[in-house]
Amino acid sequence: MIQRRTILSLSLGALAAASLAISFAKAQAPFDLGPEQPGRIRAEKDLAAIAALPQGFKFVEPGVLTVAISPGGPPLGTYATDAKTVVGADPDFAQLIADSLGLRLNLVPIAWADWPLGLVSGKYDAVISNVGVTEQRKEKFDFSTYRQGLHGFFVKADSKVTQIREPKDAAGLSFSVGGGTNQERILVEWSKQNVAAGLKPLELQLYDDEAGRLVALRSGRVDVIVQPHAQLVFISARDKDIKRIGTLSAGWPLKSDVAVTTRKGSGLVDALTVATNDLIRNGKYLQALARWGLEEEALERSETNPPGLPKY
Structure with missing residues (x-):
């Protein structure tokens, strides 16, 4: 017993x-929690990821990637020393994705419980906030994996x-x-x-x-x-x-990955997966994780809508 x-x-x-x-x-603290984030890793435009966007795709705001994030605590996402700017590993990854798509990033701090309704209703293009892939969530959302859970x-x-x-x-x-x-x-x-x-x-x-x-x-x-x-x-x-x-x-005995979450069928998921895999290949992805001590959570490759945790 x-x-x-x-x-x-x-x-x-x-x-x-x-x-x-x-x-x-x-x-x-050993990590930079200041609002300026001079050490944040940036990326160039990824033409393959941009080409993977559906023709005529409309973002919430033209020219901007609007991403919801719940600042639950460091190092994934927290408020900076100015008490208003959100910093951490998830904001850094959101910046890399925005850069890859040739867009400006708009981070929207939210309560964790609010992200599903806000995403479905079109308030944001994506959620990047340590959301794990589950079979139940896949019924309403698309996923591009970017970190191990x-x-x-x-x-x-x-x-x-x-x-x-x-x-x-x-x-x-x-x-x-x-x-x-x-x-x-x-x-x-x-x-x-x-x-x-x-x-x-x-x-x-x-x-x-x-x-x-x-x-x-x-x-x-x-x-x-x-x-x-x-x-x-x-x-x-x-x-x-x-x-x-x-x-x-986190899903033992199964694998449990964390993913960028988008509206089901919105058309954004494939571009996000292409962008993530290119960031993995060019080393920017691992540099961004290493900045927050999270190399252990790196993925070898991003997947679109992989098997998720089953319904219990």
């Missing part, structure tokens, strides 16, 4: 305060745990994880597989927020923290007291 302990949110005030104190005590396994910098690649590597270890998340679902299944193989189960400590999960790791109450990979990359680079020991597909 899996060992599970749920930590109530009422106890997290002190934990959050402790985590913030650690953060402020560290050096400044990964969870990360991270430990304290001085931990003796060096690698987690498969269930047996996790046997007997304790994990801080968000309750009700996809990560919890996967680790529960891993624990069942280990027990069936005669190995030790996993111990899961469930927390309502990231602050609690990090304090559990830093205080030694758990061996490993598990949550979306990009978030932990940023924390690791900023605080320098945790390190990555493995990654996990």
Whole structure:
């Protein structure tokens, strides 16, 4: 049987305060969060991608690629130090796509829950905001993949745990994880597989927020923290007291890729896939990911409407 302990949110005030104190005590963020973004990677016009646009295709605003993004946090997308400009890996990729199509970029910050209706109603040309491909979403939207969807396994910098690649590597270890998340679902299944193989189960400590999960790791109450990979990359680079020991597909045991999302049948998807594959070939794509420490999430090639996660 899996060992599970749920930590109530009422106890997290002190934990959050402790985590913030650690953060402020560290050096400044390792990534450029200023609004000017002088290091942003730019691309030339991609004639093949432009040719892949349907004849007479109409953008929301002529000459502009209007992209919706939810600034959920660094390094994928967050507000810059001016509290209004959105910066991060997803805005950088949006800029590359706009450049490739010979368009100016207009980023529209939105709440995550608003993107489906806004896209269907024609408020934006595309959504570039860590949207995963699912079979259910494919019924209403088209997808051009541009990044792997990964969870990360991270430990304290001085931990003796060096690698987690498969269930047996996790046997007997304790994990801080968000309750009700996809990560919890996967680790529960891993624990069942280990027990069936005669190995030790996993111990899961469930927390309502990231602050609690990090304090559990830093205080030694758990061996490993598990949550979306990009978030932990940023924390690791900023605080320098945790390190990555493995990654996990967000759709385990299936692949789960992140994609530029467009209206079903709008005609934009093929041009986006061509542009992305050309950016992969010319190296601009990897340069943009490396700027935010996300090389691990790079795709070898972009696909149009690949198999998505099934309906559960």
